Amino acid sequence: MTDGNGRRLAVVTGASSGIGAATARALAGAGFEVALGARREERIEKLAGELGGHARRLDVTDRDSVAEFAEWMEALGGASVLVNNAGGAKGLAPVSEMDEGDWRWMFEANVLSIGLMTRALLPQMRASGSGHIVIMGSAAGVESYPGGGGYNAAKFGAHALTHNLRLELLGEDVRVTEVMPGAVRTEFGLVRFEGDEEKAERPYKGITPLTAEDVAECVRWAVTLPPHVNIDRIDVKPIRQGGVALFRRDG
Ligand SMILES: NC(=O)c1ccc[n+]([C@@H]2O[C@H](COP(=O)([O-])OP(=O)(O)OC[C@H]3O[C@@H](n4cnc5c(N)ncnc54)[C@H](OP(=O)(O)O)[C@@H]3O)[C@@H](O)[C@H]2O)c1
Numbered sequence: 330m331t332d333g334n335g336r337r338l339a340v341v342t343g344a345s346s347g348i349g350a351a352t353a354r355a356l357a358g359a360g361f362e363v364a365l366g367a368r369r370e371e372r373i374e375k376l377a378g379e380l381g382g383h384a385r386r387l388d389v390t391d392r393d394s395v396a397e398f399a400e401w402m403e404a405l406g407g408a409s410v411l412v413n414n415a416g417g418a419k420g421l422a423p424v425s426e427m428d429e430g431d432w433r434w435m436f437e438a439n440v441l442s443i444g445l446m447t448r449a450l451l452p453q454m455r456a457s458g459s460g461h462i463v464i465m466g467s468a469a470g471v472e473s474y475p476g477g478g479g480y481n482a483a484k485f486g487a488h489a490l491t492h493n494l495r496l497e498l499l500g501e502d503v504r505v506t507e508v509m510p511g512a513v514r515t516e517f518g519l520v521r522f523e524g525d526e527e528k529a530e531r532p533y534k535g536i537t538p539l540t541a542e543d544v545a546e547c548v549r550w551a552v553t554l555p556p557h558v559n560i561d562r563i564d565v566k567p568i569r570q571g572g573v574a575l576f577r578r579d580g
Pocket of ligand 1: 344345346366389468514
């Protein structure tokens with residue numbers, strides 16, 4: 330994918346798994362040069378090798394790690410697209426039994442990360458002349474569910490930040506898009522339930538969940554539209570999901 334300035338470099342955070350890995354593949358397939366960030370270096374190095382892209386360890390909650398990543402991107406020619414995908418959920422405790430560690434993790438991974446990554450990479454995106462910030466929000470960012478507390482609060486926060494950015498960047502050549510998926514089968518549930526496969530699979534029972542590739546296609550579509558078109562928000566769910574916790578299941 331090239332524009333008037335030549336090649337376009339797309340950063341995908343959380344590219345070691347699920348939606349991030351699929352997005353990296355989709356963007357590479359669309360002609361972007363991709364730069365992958367995550368904490369599990371082996372995984373992203375392998376994927377970057379397959380895609381002819383770049384990989385570097387990145388902790389999106391750590392200011393120094395983000396700054397090093399941004400310097401590395403600058404040396405590669407500067408990012409024009411940033412997909413803020415890293416994130417996830419921990420636990421399903423009601424608010425009255427909240428776990429402080431889990432909540433901190435969720436706020437840092439899903440909210441603080443967007444601020445740190447945007448602050449670090451926005452100058453490069455501005456300089457590219459065709460910047461695009463994509464935020465991986467969630468259906469849980471506009472609708473609460475019992476036990477969703479910390480995750481809901483975090484994704485509602487990400488949703489608010491998308492709007493802040495859209496307004497703050499109005500008048501500049503930097504687009505802002507939020508993708509808000511429902512149930513997607515990835516490692517999300519395994520992270521949420523600390524490796525408990527039975528609990529991780531429960532949301533997908535009796536439905537065909539989205540695949541990571543389905544969501545990656547939404548990102549690819551939004552970032553490959555002509556530069557005057559800003560897709561503000563994409564809501565995408567499995568056909569049997571009508572709300573964040575409303576499913577019509579078989580069986
Ligand atoms: N699956 C769903 O049903 C669903 C629905 C709506 C929204 N989402 C959102 O989609 C995004 C991707 O999730 P997924 O479903 O693909 O889950 P996943 O398979 O667990 O992937 C999560 C990714 O986030 C990365 N990550 C987590 N903390 C990080 C950190 N501190 N620094 C850098 N990378 C970090 C992980 O990489 P490392 O562990 O290697 O660092 C991993 O690559 C998340 O924001 C999630 O909230 C998921």
